[in-house]
Amino acid sequence: MSDKGEDNLHHRNSLPIAGLFCQFSTPRINNPAGRNDKIRTAFNSRQEDVMPRLHISDFDAAQFRSLRVRSGMSITELATKAKLSRGAVSKWENGRSKPSPENFIKVMQALEVNPEIIVPDKGDVATLFDLRAQAGLTRTQVERALNISRSAWGDIERGTARLGDKRIPILAAVLNVPEERVRQAAKNTQKF
Structure with a gap:
């Protein structure tokens, strides 16, 4: 794993997009042995066409953990209720990654918490x-x-x-x- 926990399939960058302070990910192929060069070449030639994935950059992992603990749910229970993976919720809570806007909404709904707590009114x-x-x-x-x-x-x-x-x-x-x-x-x- 690169970046101490970051998913090896994504290259993380930070960019202010339209007033949002977001991170974006662009997929890349992890192929240390150099196999499937034809696939890699085809994929890389299309990489500019891949839309960046937005992530909430001002997401506060400690505050998120506090909300989950106060809810009385375990990470697994919250992930199940939000229909997300346990690993994703754990990464957000430990500050190793940040949720996409859609997953952020799902998890806040599962916690039954107003999203403004973590995304304040700007x-x-x-x-x-x-x-x-x-x-x-x-x-x-x-x-x-x-x-x-x-x-x-x-x-x-x-x-x-x-x-x-x-x-x-x-x-x-x-x-x-x-x-x-x-x-x-x-x-x-x-x-x-």
Whole structure:
């Protein structure tokens, strides 16, 4: 294992994305013996096409552990309730990795805790991801409410596509925040 516990299949980088202080992972092939060079070459030639995976970088492992202990659940019980692996939950708790936004929502719902405890309200600098995390919604819930595809919402949330004025009232209702807050978060999220 590289990086003392980091998954050997991912290269970890840190990058502020659209106001989120996130980490992203890009898959790479671990092949120390040099076998399957054709596979490695084919994979590496497509690596630029792989979308980065967002992770919550301001995730507080100690606070997460405290929440789990206060809930009375073991790591295994929490992982089972959240439909996640025990290893993933353990890594988050020990600070060896951080959850993706979707897994963060799952675990907070399993703990029956408001996500704002770990992802505080960022006020005027909040992004669309921040608002979604604070509302405790998964990407799927937002996509369904807006009647858009997973990739379309992913592009909007990463700031590579615009939310559009027609979607603002719907998203505001889903997130239970004022339209102006969604408008400001959308502006904070945009990369262009």
